[in-house]
């Protein structure tokens with residue numbers, strides 16, 4: 001399929017944006033030599049092997065082998081389509097894209113997403129106006145005041161109000177000519193079960209716009225003003241909203257998370273707002289869903305490898321439940337997670353209102369790690385009688401088994417052994433048993449994500465070392481390309497992936513296209529990764545060294561050809577094929593001659609260098 005955006009536009013966008021900035025928005029990067037390093041957003045790791053090269057404008061993970069350019073990064077990490085990444089980066093860099101050429105489906109999808117963003121923005125505006133300037137919003141305004149929220153924070157989080165009535169928003173859309181089917185796909189209105197037409201999803205509720213990383217409204221939450229149920233109502237998942245990837249307040253919190261290398265994770269909208277209002281601006285909310293691996297990776301990108309996540313709960317029971325649910329994720333993503341439980345009867349919102357930030361911060365600094373928290377909670381629950389200690393061990397064996405890190409595991413075993421006075425070896429045995437069981441049984445109410453093997457080595461291509469070396473050279477040292485062409489090196493490369501990359505480089509060079517064009521994202525995942533890997537291979541190239549590499553390669557190939565010639569000679573002898581044998585022997589003599597000549601040349605060259 002032909003692509004609708006001209007290559008030169010892609011190149012223009014690439015020239016105008018810096019991959020380090022784009023990646024740096026979601027992955028905390030630190031300078032390491034001429035490159036930048038951070039924790040890979042595509043696999044779990046505790047020491048950074050994710051590398052971004054500003055020179056080559058590429059990224060590569062030496063842990064999992066993921067790699068590519070700025071477009072592929074956004075596609076992988078944000079789940080954007082290629083046209084979307086182009087559009088996003090074009091907007092960012094101010095490159096103007098031509099309109100025509102998109103396929104109908106591409107146009108429909110991207111315009112649908114844009115239309116939903118736009119509709120959400122207008123809806124947010126309408127709800128805000130109702131809260132601040134409409135008499136119908138007065139009760140809600142009073143409610144917020146009574147909960148001690150200041151206008152400044154209400155404005156920052158763009159709170160609004162959906163008044164009573166079934167069709168305020170529906171009628172507004174009708175007046176403005178907004179298709180109601182679109183509003184339905186945006187999750188703003190619902191089709192009537194009986195009869196025709198639609199009605200508003202949110203009625204008589206305070207409205208919390210849920211925004212993405214970049215501050216665009218992707219969904220809404222609504223809270224009632226009294227005790228009626230459901231207390232909270234959220235938008236359904238839509239084309240632009242996935243619960244498992246969204247965190248409330250992240251657009252405001254992210255820069256503060258980076259500065260503090262710490263994030264507070266709370267549950268509700270008001271909890272997030274209360275922390276922000278009290279100066280703890282590095283707080284985000286999970287909005288009722290359990291913390292997912294995507295959430296944790298998203299946050300890890302902001303707090304970095306030495307960062308800490310503090311989960312705040314309003315009771316021990318809630319903390320224990322959540323700790324059981326999420327310990328596997330934290331253990332495998334190598335995030336230092338702590339559990340902070342507030343005094344009985346308090347959530348972060350009411351706690352802040354009553355005590356302010358200082359005691360909260362003091363508690364946070366003493367917050368226990370997830371595993372010690374679970375051990376202490378189990379001891380609290382079962383006591384230290386003989387039966388109690390056995391129950392404690394039973395409770396914590398499974399969560400302990402989720403730690404692949406032997407150091408962490410042995411630290412916790414020691415901690416538990418001391419607390420319950422059970423032999424370390426016995427504990428280890430219990431953990432082994434728990435690890436052997438299917439994870440679903442071992443952790444109550446939570447299915448653990450499939451266990452990734454630690455230290456997955458990057459998948460290497462089957463090509464020989466020298467073939468990889470040659471293609472890396474072609475990628476990194478274009479001066480050598482005329483020689484590569486002259487000696488027809490690419491045709492001698494055996495590995496199909498390496499050959500494909502080699503051909504692409506030569507083609508692009510001939511067409512004067514930057515070697516790292518869009519073609520690479522069409523040429524398949526494995527190829528793209530291999531190319532990124534070879535591009536970032538740390539090598540210093542100079543012309544003479546490259547020539548030697550080429551000659552050595554040609555020589556090896558000729559030797560191999562000679563080898564196969566020997567086979568054919570043997571076969572001809574066996575078959576008594578006199579005529580064939582004669583020809584082969586002549587060929588053989590010529591080859592031996594050639595190899596000798598080449599070898600002599602090599603020796604002379606080495607002498608000169």
Ligand SMILES: [Zn+2]
Nearest residue numbers: 040043061064
């Ligand atoms: Zn990785």
